[in-house]
Amino acid sequence: MPDKTPGAGTRIDVKNVTKRYAKSTAVDDVSLSIEPGEFITLLGPSGSGKTTTLNLIAGFTELTHGSIEIDGQRVDHVPAHKRGLGVVFQHYALFPHMTVAENIAFPLQQRKTPKAAQAALVASVLQTVGLAGYQDRFPKELSGGQQQRVAFARAMVFNPRALLMDEPLGALDKNLREKLQLEIKRIHQDVGRTFVFVTHDQEEALILSDRIAIFNNGRIEQVGTSADLYERPASLFVARFMGESTVFKAQVSSNGSDWHMDFHGSTLHGPVTSTVPGKGALVLRPEQLRVAESRADAPAGSAAVPVQVIQNIYLGSGHKYELRLPDGSTGIVRTPLTERTSLRPGDSAYVHWPAHQGVLLEDNDLVSTT
Amino acid sequence: MSSTLSNAVRPDDGVDPTMRPGRLRPRRDAQAPARRGRLGPALLILPALALALGIFAYPLAESMWRSIADPQPGVQNYQWFAASAANWAVLGRTLWVAFLSAVICLALAYPYAYFMTISGPRLRTALIVIVLIPFWTSLMIRSFAWIILLQDTGLANQVLSWMGLGPFHLIRNTTGILIGMVQVLLPFMVLPLYSAMKNVDLRLVQAAASLGARPIVAFTRVFVPLAMPGVVSGSLLVFIQALGFYITPALLGSPSQMLISQYIYVQVNGQLQWGRGSVLGVLLLVATLLLLGLLALLMRKSRRAAGDEGGLL
Numbered sequence A: 001m002p003d004k005t006p007g008a009g010t011r012i013d014v015k016n017v018t019k020r021y022a023k024s025t026a027v028d029d030v031s032l033s034i035e036p037g038e039f040i041t042l043l044g045p046s047g048s049g050k051t052t053t054l055n056l057i058a059g060f061t062e063l064t065h066g067s068i069e070i071d072g073q074r075v076d077h078v079p080a081h082k083r084g085l086g087v088v089f090q091h092y093a094l095f096p097h098m099t100v101a102e103n104i105a106f107p108l109q110q111r112k113t114p115k116a117a118q119a120a121l122v123a124s125v126l127q128t129v130g131l132a133g134y135q136d137r138f139p140k141e142l143s144g145g146q147q148q149r150v151a152f153a154r155a156m157v158f159n160p161r162a163l164l165m166d167e168p169l170g171a172l173d174k175n176l177r178e179k180l181q182l183e184i185k186r187i188h189q190d191v192g193r194t195f196v197f198v199t200h201d202q203e204e205a206l207i208l209s210d211r212i213a214i215f216n217n218g219r220i221e222q223v224g225t226s227a228d229l230y231e232r233p234a235s236l237f238v239a240r241f242m243g244e245s246t247v248f249k250a251q252v253s254s255n256g257s258d259w260h261m262d263f264h265g266s267t268l269h270g271p272v273t274s275t276v277p278g279k280g281a282l283v284l285r286p287e288q289l290r291v292a293e294s295r296a297d298a299p300a301g302s303a304a305v306p307v308q309v310i311q312n313i314y315l316g317s318g319h320k321y322e323l324r325l326p327d328g329s330t331g332i333v334r335t336p337l338t339e340r341t342s343l344r345p346g347d348s349a350y351v352h353w354p355a356h357q358g359v360l361l362e363d364n365d366l367v368s369t370t
Numbered sequence B: 001m002s003s004t005l006s007n008a009v010r011p012d013d014g015v016d017p018t019m020r021p022g023r024l025r026p027r028r029d030a031q032a033p034a035r036r037g038r039l040g041p042a043l044l045i046l047p048a049l050a051l052a053l054g055i056f057a058y059p060l061a062e063s064m065w066r067s068i069a070d071p072q073p074g075v076q077n078y079q080w081f082a083a084s085a086a087n088w089a090v091l092g093r094t095l096w097v098a099f100l101s102a103v104i105c106l107a108l109a110y111p112y113a114y115f116m117t118i119s120g121p122r123l124r125t126a127l128i129v130i131v132l133i134p135f136w137t138s139l140m141i142r143s144f145a146w147i148i149l150l151q152d153t154g155l156a157n158q159v160l161s162w163m164g165l166g167p168f169h170l171i172r173n174t175t176g177i178l179i180g181m182v183q184v185l186l187p188f189m190v191l192p193l194y195s196a197m198k199n200v201d202l203r204l205v206q207a208a209a210s211l212g213a214r215p216i217v218a219f220t221r222v223f224v225p226l227a228m229p230g231v232v233s234g235s236l237l238v239f240i241q242a243l244g245f246y247i248t249p250a251l252l253g254s255p256s257q258m259l260i261s262q263y264i265y266v267q268v269n270g271q272l273q274w275g276r277g278s279v280l281g282v283l284l285l286v287a288t289l290l291l292l293g294l295l296a297l298l299m300r301k302s303r304r305a306a307g308d309e310g311g312l313l
């Protein structure tokens, strides 16, 4: 069984790694330091290079440039079977001609574990994943969720230095997925190993991870905790990928301490905290915004932009507004029940917020909505 | 966690898309609509069925009958077979040559088919065409070509003598028969092997590596067993066809080392002993069926792993 000392995990350093195929660059100069015992998730849309990155770490794919280190040792030329990493695949990759017990014993046989010890380990790991009594079934005789557990057990049983998982829950229905998410999190806490998890499901990433690396087009846009990514997105892509947001786009000018933008007649401004982009995008989360029926109802000194109400939805816990901004884009506001308005679809209103709030990012959209 | 919990979230009538075919079968009434439309397709198999019965079942029954009824009723034809060691030798030699053909074909075809699975589409097409070339020329012409190539003064022996070897007797013996048969039968080994191998999920081999298996171990413990259905069906195809070969052994073999089809011809055509010819045919069939039964017994375990979807056996 895996070493139970918390933090006994392995450190993995991906350094400036590039993977090129004949017609595309799947991973483009990616660097990522994974801390011992950390649960890190690679999150991004389809085709963004998550699987390729995981395969490079696992040793299934040769990298074009860069290096990968496990516990400080370069492994980019070490073949997969010598890296000592456990891998769980989206398609489970159980050996169909072996029983559950034979599948799980396979990595132990490769390590010449004595027969008796093998049997004990198999029984114990089956217990852990809740499949005691299933050892003589063939994979075809199991449900998807059960197969997934066997795959997990097989990747864990030999106490790997780290566990890599590529969308392991992708093929399961929602209920089962949520249940297994909690189990994976529990096992991670129990064994204290390094877990690298791939998903394109943002909610799954939030539930599981200590940190999340956001992939886009073969690059990492940002690495951070869920709060970092939500509150301090480093790019417009991250802001949009992690939760809902309202984006105000305009040219930005700066006087050194403050930046200003003229958004369709409304002046927006804030303190300069980093490089000020030429074309700016001010990002605000739904909870940071409020809606007022007139400019006068917004607190003095707050930023305000005239909008048209598309929808005003009562959610029980509060209200959610969908608003049409002057540039035609959609804004989203969530307010607590205490701030009820009588706004109806089609009404004119103002969206407002304390002027210093929001994150100013570079507007790098290819097609501007203005 | 318990397995019952995970079952609880699943509807019980098999609509769960994550469910692989296997243990759980749809409820019976779900099949009812399909059953009604079954008569039409059944009628469509009639021509093939009639043909099979006409050209296979009838002659088979006729042979069996003649083996005990020609020239007069009784088991004298079987007694004739059992009494002569030479008869047993022919049967044994036929099985042995067929077995050797299958083994040699397998040894040649396995790496070939494997290479096909890992090569790109254009190279693969070329490899298929190469293996099918024998089909485009007549068996007779090919056998005569082999005679010219393999005779004591033929090209094969010339090449061998340049290398300081030989001359070897390559025809009028079992070697000649095997060379001729293997060439003809190779496609019947390559194609089933290739189709089995291309269905092997190579990601499983990758998974084996991630679990610590050296490449050779991953190959032998994962790839080889999964490609086994191709080995079985290819070997059966080759073996069974080799049992009935006539032209190749007649042209490339030796009259003193006849195979059973030649021997049947001698009995029926040369000596008009229809009964004895029939006995030879029947015994060949029985021997073959016994071997297949043995194989089916050995294949039991893999059938369960395949979810009872069954292979050739």
Ligand SMILES: Nc1ncnc2c1ncn2[C@@H]1O[C@H](COP(=O)(O)OP(=O)(O)OP(=O)(O)O)[C@@H](O)[C@H]1O
Residues within 6 Å of the ligand: A021, A022, A024, A025, A026, A027, A044, A045, A046, A047, A048, A049, A050, A051, A052, A053, A200
């Ligand atoms: N073997 C390959 N040959 C050529 N291109 C490839 C290969 N594997 C991946 N790619 C390309 O590299 C890019 C990244 O692929 P990758 O599988 O890493 O994406 P992903 O983030 O895992 O996507 P998904 O969420 O759909 O699984 C894609 O554009 C893909 O087409």
Ligand SMILES: [Mg+2]
Residues within 6 Å of the ligand: A050, A051, A052, A166
């Ligand atoms: Mg992927």
